[in-house]
Amino acid sequence: MSESPDVLIVGGGLIGLAIAWRASGHGLxxxxxxxxxxxxxxxxxxGMLAPVSEAHHGEEALIRLNMAAAEAYPDFVDELEAETEVPVGYRRCGTLMVGFDADDVRALHDVAALQGSLGLAVERLSGRACRELEPMLTPSVSGGIHVPGDHQVDNRRLVHALTVAVERRATLLRQRVTGLVVTGDRAEGVTLDDGRSLHAPTVVLAAGCWSRDLPGLPARVRPPVRPVKGQVLRLRIPIEPALFGGTIRWLVEGSPGYVVPRADGELVLGATSEERGFDTEVTADGVFQLLRGAHQVIPGISxxxxxxxxxxxxxxxxDNAPMLGRTAMEGLVMATGHHRNGVLLTPITARAIAALLATGEVDPVVAPFATDRFAAPAAPA
Ligand SMILES: Cc1cc2nc3c(=O)[nH]c(=O)nc-3n(C[C@H](O)[C@H](O)[C@H](O)COP(=O)(O)OP(=O)(O)OC[C@H]3O[C@@H](n4cnc5c(N)ncnc54)[C@H](O)[C@@H]3O)c2cc1C
Known part of the structure; x- marks a missing residue:
């Protein structure tokens, strides 16, 4: 480990690892x-990279960030794979969104209208056209939207590649941070499980849904992140014959779901969205809902x-968007709150935060996502 690091990063998920990789590229x-x-x-x-199929009303700034993130992906992947020789399963396979009944298709067309108004590439399809693209679909599918630009990456391979890259260029310490070291009004380091303290001019808080609870973090810089539980299944099918063209997302009587097919025959079937605090139990109901939705749309998945x-x-x-950049506390930078698009946002977050650490400059693309946007306005004097 470097005796005097320039930067300590709390949290080595995709966000923390990618920031470390990019920051070390700046010589830090x-x-x-x-x-x-x-x-x-x-x-x-x-691992869906879905700026278009994840577009929602009222989230236009986030959609722009997500689009910029998708554009950054190919170069990010090329560079990481060249450096580590670990393939990350980036597949330009597109996404098909299908509706089960007429109401589902109407809801999808509503989304398509928003996507079209933002200049995003989408094509409305009949049920028959959907099945021509994805023959595994049931004939009961009423219609859909094809989103040719929403791709996928194998997030587990991406974790592996970034871990390899970080272990070569930086230090990865498998310890829990037990507290932030604060002197006066400045973050100066962290304490660890084994009782040691580490010091650095900058601490980056990238601990995902745990970011809010770091001991020692003063209330005024505590990020309003919360855990949103997602149950998800992994299945396996033969590679030959190739049964799926790309990602399929669906609405069945208003309930969403998706299947993301990997090149090696893995299918990722997701996901619930539940407000249950830090509970990570897999429930019979969660599994049932996921399999029922999938079976209605793709009967052969059984x-x-x-x-x-x-x-x-x-x-x-x-607001479903991340908190990126400096905080009101000197020496503390934040990169958290990526919610349902953190895999997609990994390259652009890493680029922007690494540049901030190296140069002090704020990348305009992340400027709308400042960490203080939820702070209560100061009381009048
Ligand atoms: C079911 C599901 C499906 C999803 N699908 C997609 C998708 O298709 N596309 C997409 O873009 N996004 C998706 N997401 C969202 C995406 O996974 C997240 O936004 C992203 O992984 C967040 O990355 P992170 O590094 O901030 O958090 P995490 O990956 O949660 O990493 C946080 C890290 O902080 C560490 N940590 C916590 N406390 C401490 C401490 N005290 N000391 C040291 N380390 C600590 C933890 O060990 C953890 O490794 C999905 C999420 C779920 C749950």
Whole structure:
């Protein structure tokens, strides 16, 4: 470990690891601290890179950030794979969103209208056209939208590649941070499980949904992140014949779901969205809902082997967007609250935060996501 790191990063999920990798590329000495790197939300996730199919009314600034993130992906992946020789399963496979009944299709067309008004590429399809694209779909599918630009990455391979890169260029410490060291009004380091303290001019808080609870964090800089539980299943099918073209998302009587097919035959089937604090139990009801939705849209999925049931915790924020940049406390930078798009937002977060650490400059693309946007306005004097 570097005796005098320039930056300490609390949390080695995709966000902390990618910031470390990029910051070390700027010549900074970085230490990432995490007892279980990459095993939080970043491990549970499905890996959809979905700025268009995840577009929601009222989230226009986030949609712009998500689009910029998707554009940054190919170069990020090329560079990481070249450096580590770890393939990360980036597939430009597009996404098909289908509706089961007429109401579901109307809801999808409503989303398509928003997407179209923002200049995003989408194409409305009949039920028959959906089945021509994805023959595994039931004939009962009423219609859908094709989103050619929403791709996927294998988030677990991405965790592996970033871990390899960080272990080569920086320090990855498998310890839990037990507190923030604050002197006066300045963050100066952290304390660890083993009783040691580490010091650095800058501490980056990238602990996902746990970011709010770091001991020693003063209330005025505590990020309003919360855990949003997502139950998700992994299944396996033969690679030959290729049964899926790309990601399929659906609405069945208003309930959403998706299946993300990997090149190696894995299917990721997700996901619930539940406000249950830090609970990560997998429930019979959660598994039932996921399998029922999938079976209604893709009946043949019942033939697949079920290999994993898991629940992860998305780092939710009040406006579903991340908190990125300096905080009101000197020496403390934040990169958290990526909610349902953290895999997508990994490259752009890493680029912006690493540049901030190296140069002090705020990348305009992340300026709307300042960490103080939820702070209560100061009382009049
Ligand atoms: C079911 C599910 C499906 C998802 N699907 C997608 C998707 O398809 N596309 C997409 O873009 N996003 C998706 N997401 C969201 C995405 O996974 C998250 O936004 C992203 O992984 C957040 O990354 P992170 O590094 O901030 O958090 P995490 O990956 O949770 O990492 C936080 C890390 O902080 C560490 N930590 C916590 N406390 C401490 C401490 N005291 N000391 C040291 N370390 C600490 C933890 O060990 C953990 O490794 C999904 C999430 C879930 C749960």
């Amino acid at each position: 000495r970085v230490t990432v601290i995490d007892p279980h790197p990459g095993r939080g939300a970043s491990w549970a996730a499905a 033939e697949a082997t079920l290999t994993e049931c898991r629940a992860g915790l998305r780092p939710g924020s009040p």
